Amino acid sequence: MTYAIIETGGKQILVEPGRFYDVDRLAIGEDEQITLDRVLFINNDGEAHVGQPVVEGATITATVMRHLRGRKIIVYKMKPKKKTRKKRGHRQELTRLMVDAINLNGTAIAEAADASASSQATVDTASTTTGAAEEE
Numbered sequence: 001m002t003y004a005i006i007e008t009g010g011k012q013i014l015v016e017p018g019r020f021y022d023v024d025r026l027a028i029g030e031d032e033q034i035t036l037d038r039v040l041f042i043n044n045d046g047e048a049h050v051g052q053p054v055v056e057g058a059t060i061t062a063t064v065m066r067h068l069r070g071r072k073i074i075v076y077k078m079k080p081k082k083k084t085r086k087k088r089g090h091r092q093e094l095t096r097l098m099v100d101a102i103n104l105n106g107t108a109i110a111e112a113a114d115a116s117a118s119s120q121a122t123v124d125t126a127s128t129t130t131g132a133a134e135e136e
Contacts, residue, residue: 002110004102005041006060012040015099018112020065025093028064034097036060042102044109057105062097070094 003016009024028034039058042049049055070092077086101108
């Protein structure tokens with residue numbers, strides 16, 4: 001299993017190719033590629049690369065899927081016996097990233113398998129075979 005630990009938005013996230021993650025809002029449009037270079041750790045099938053503080057030559061290639069807002073968090077402040085109450089809400093602005101590849105020194109050590117394209121191909125072939133059976 002190949003994974004990496006990256007830093008984005010002041011938080012550390014364990015990422016794997018082919019999975020999506022919600023991070024703090026990035027100023028990039030939807031369906032655009034982004035390269036994250038703050039890679040703190042890479043594990044490539046038991047071979048570990050530890051950064052001090054970052055791994056030299058390591059990057060993560062990801063695609064911005066969409067921008068969204070997180071769940072609402074209620075902030076309620078109250079002072080007892082003073083009749084003072086404040087109720088406020090907050091929704092964090094997020095960006096959903098699909099991790100495409102983990103790169104080390106310019107070569108991809110792990111890439112996302114294009115499972116969606118292969119599943120779409122099986123659906124198309126299944127629909128054409130059932131259509132042929134209905135015609136007979």
